[in-house]
Amino acid sequence: MAQTFEVHPLNPQPRFLRQAAQLLHQGGIGAIPTDSSYALVCHLDDKAAVDQLRRIRGVDDKHQLTLLCRDLSELASYARVDNRQYRLLKSATPGPYTFILQATKEVPRRISHPSRRTIGLRVPDHRVTQELLAVLGQPLLATTLIPPGEHEPLNDPQEITERYERLVQLIIDAGACAMQPTTVVDMSAEEPVVLRTGGGDLERLGLSAD
Numbered sequence: 001m002a003q004t005f006e007v008h009p010l011n012p013q014p015r016f017l018r019q020a021a022q023l024l025h026q027g028g029i030g031a032i033p034t035d036s037s038y039a040l041v042c043h044l045d046d047k048a049a050v051d052q053l054r055r056i057r058g059v060d061d062k063h064q065l066t067l068l069c070r071d072l073s074e075l076a077s078y079a080r081v082d083n084r085q086y087r088l089l090k091s092a093t094p095g096p097y098t099f100i101l102q103a104t105k106e107v108p109r110r111i112s113h114p115s116r117r118t119i120g121l122r123v124p125d126h127r128v129t130q131e132l133l134a135v136l137g138q139p140l141l142a143t144t145l146i147p148p149g150e151h152e153p154l155n156d157p158q159e160i161t162e163r164y165e166r167l168v169q170l171i172i173d174a175g176a177c178a179m180q181p182t183t184v185v186d187m188s189a190e191e192p193v194v195l196r197t198g199g200g201d202l203e204r205l206g207l208s209a210d
Contacts, residue, residue, distance in 0.1 A: 002031075002165040004157075009033070009174040012128045014135070020170050021135045028169030029053055031145055031160050033177040034068070035126040036096040036199050037153035038160060040168070041068065041140040050111060050141060056167050058148025065111055066098055066120035068140045070133040078107050078139070079121055085187050088205055094125035096178070096199030100186040111141055118188045128174045144181065155179050 079101035183200030
């Protein structure tokens with residue numbers, strides 16, 4: 001049965017975040033708010049947790065998972081970017097963008113794309129997510145909380161609890177959050193390619209959907 005933490009969306013209680021981080025360190029799967037809907041998250045280095053996250057979400061190893069990072073200081077450990085790419089990333093973070101980047105050798109193969117060796121990375125602009133990442137001290141592995149066979153992410157913490165309380169170990173209830181998906185930009189090649197338009201403004205990146 002999941003442990004639910006009701007937190008203030010702008011001033012989350014540190015005690016609850018510490019308890020949530022402890023459950024994640026112990027291999028738990030969590031449902032947490034972000035700036036683009038709720039997400040399923042787990043500890044980056046826990047293979048069993050990663051496998052369980054994929055089962056709950058109903059996706060295989062070809063589904064690109066995303067690293068939720070507090071800021072770009074963690075970038076070098078997980079992705080290879082040049083100066084031009086870094087400037088683009090810096091202009092858009094934090095915010096509702098997901099960037100597909102070339103993974104470094106330090107990234108476990110189980111969490112990168114199996115054929116392309118890429119990793120999704122984003123820095124969410126949500127106070128609760130930011131504070132949880134600060135307490136945890138490292139990125140979280142994440143995927144949008146979309147039930148198998150459905151197309152829309154879940155946004156109501158009460159519905160999430162009803163449907164997932166026996167599947168996950170923790171739920172952080174910070175109220176409803178945005179329902180718009182992130183803008184996805186593939187930066188694994190020489191020129192950035194917009195794969196999906198969402199909550200992130202392309203003009204902020206100097207890009208267009210064409």
